[in-house]
Amino acid sequence: MSLLSASLLDWYDRHARVMPWRTGPQARRDGTRPDPYRVWLSEVMLQQTTVAAVRDYFARFTTLWPTVADLAAAEDGAVMAEWAGLGYYARARNLLKCARAVVADHGGAFPDTREGLLSLPGIGPYTASAIAAIAFDRAETVVDGNVERVMARLHDVHRPLPAAKRELTALAAALTPAARPGDYAQAVMDLGATICTPRSPACGICPWRAPCAARAAGTAPELPKKTPKKAKPTRHGIVYLARTPSGGWLLERRPDKGLLGGTLGWPGTGWADLAEPLPDPEPPLDADWRQVPAEALHTFTHFHLRLTIMVAEVPDVSGTPPARIPPGDRAVVPRDLFRPSDLPTLMRKAFDLAQGAFDNV
DNA sequence: AATTCGGGGTT
DNA sequence: AACCCAGAATT
Numbered sequence: 026m027s028l029l030s031a032s033l034l035d036w037y038d039r040h041a042r043v044m045p046w047r048t049g050p051q052a053r054r055d056g057t058r059p060d061p062y063r064v065w066l067s068e069v070m071l072q073q074t075t076v077a078a079v080r081d082y083f084a085r086f087t088t089l090w091p092t093v094a095d096l097a098a099a100e101d102g103a104v105m106a107e108w109a110g111l112g113y114y115a116r117a118r119n120l121l122k123c124a125r126a127v128v129a130d131h132g133g134a135f136p137d138t139r140e141g142l143l144s145l146p147g148i149g150p151y152t153a154s155a156i157a158a159i160a161f162d163r164a165e166t167v168v169d170g171n172v173e174r175v176m177a178r179l180h181d182v183h184r185p186l187p188a189a190k191r192e193l194t195a196l197a198a199a200l201t202p203a204a205r206p207g208d209y210a211q212a213v214m215d216l217g218a219t220i221c222t223p224r225s226p227a228c229g230i231c232p233w234r235a236p237c238a239a240r241a242a243g244t245a246p247e248l249p250k251k252t253p254k255k256a257k258p259t260r261h262g263i264v265y266l267a268r269t270p271s272g273g274w275l276l277e278r279r280p281d282k283g284l285l286g287g288t289l290g291w292p293g294t295g296w297a298d299l300a301e302p303l304p305d306p307e308p309p310l311d312a313d314w315r316q317v318p319a320e321a322l323h324t325f326t327h328f329h330l331r332l333t334i335m336v337a338e339v340p341d342v343s344g345t346p347p348a349r350i351p352p353g354d355r356a357v358v359p360r361d362l363f364r365p366s367d368l369p370t371l372m373r374k375a376f377d378l379a380q381g382a383f384d385n386v
Numbered sequence: 387a388a389t390t391c392g393g394g395g396t397t
Numbered sequence: 398a399a400c401c402c403a404g405a406a407t408t
Contacts, residue, residue: 072404112392149405169403214403326391
């Protein structure tokens, strides 16, 4: 093991705060291994998502579905409902595909190699390495945003991302030790998350202070370089919230592909750029629609959205459980089966504004 | 290589 | 506002 790797593992042993879903160095010495199901679930949830945002979702998922077999047997709509608010909903769809593939094709046990894991839905280069290293003690190299930043600074790499990805991966691989690869992987990421932060890195207390090239050059705070991103345009559309006298709501499940794919929401128009012709208002049914005097404002990865909200009272019809609404379809969900927490954040914003409008009538 | 995927916290 | 986040899939 290199001196660099050893010094980082030493730092990790002294400073690591063990994540709730992991066993730490102490547990490893007891001979226990992390549950691959929990490692997988946490790593998928943590893709582009902060630990604070994930914590409650992870607890809920593992309570509802303690094993991969339990999750594989779950209803699609139930999983989408529990994922609501966490974002990147393709992760939830792939989560189910992956769980069902593990049960159907691997006897209910996750593959224990990087290559085997890579073949599963929703598991890419990072997650495959993370599971292999953390759950199965394989000497694989994890490269996430933290590791990219740490390597760019340690070696003073000025080539911008994503072009520098291959170079940074090679630099990280050269440091990965054969011993304790899972702890080492978490150590590099912890270093990036707590000391080698994007801005104002705490170089003074960094275990790699001495060997860090960017620290010596004074370039640490400006690394890694990144190619500039495009500005976000603003789009807008209309949603229609229909409520029945008994308190039911007309909901639809979006098609599985595209933005918010597979999630529950309100019927509405498409979303057009402000410079383009507005989408034709097409209410889902004939009613006395009233406009709510407030818009739902939301920002996605690559555009801003302003949603006009229309509300109306419509006659009662027999209801449908939300999880039973198939993709592309719509139905009235009875009052006692409707949970606003089942909605993605945009649709919940619209609901909250409409709710206020109904209350004021 | 570039784009499409959420949402919230930090600066 | 811009940037960031234990990225993956698609084009």
